[in-house]
Amino acid sequence: xxxxVTGAIIGILLVVFVFAxxxxxSQGRVPVIQAPLEWVxxxxxxxxxxxxxxxxxxxxxxxxPARKRPS
Numbered sequence: 001x002x003x004x005v006t007g008a009i010i011g012i013l014l015v016v017f018v019f020a021x022x023x024x025x026s027q028g029r030v031p032v033i034q035a036p037l038e039w040v041x042x043x044x045x046x047x048x049x050x051x052x053x054x055x056x057x058x059x060x061x062x063x064x065p066a067r068k069r070p071s
Contacts, residue, residue: 003066010060011053018049 022045025032 001066003061003064007057007060011057014056015049015053018052 021030024030
């Protein structure tokens, strides 16, 4: 259970970081990659970020599997 909570917190922090970076980049306050992504809709961007967070979660649980308790 502790691993699940830790993974969820890391995933949420990653998503918040990416959204904050996107916001700051739109304000011109942080460097950005010059790519023609203006045509990508906001729902597609959100889905891509959620997929990225899911991948990070899967990698995290693969690296640090939950401990099995003796029954």
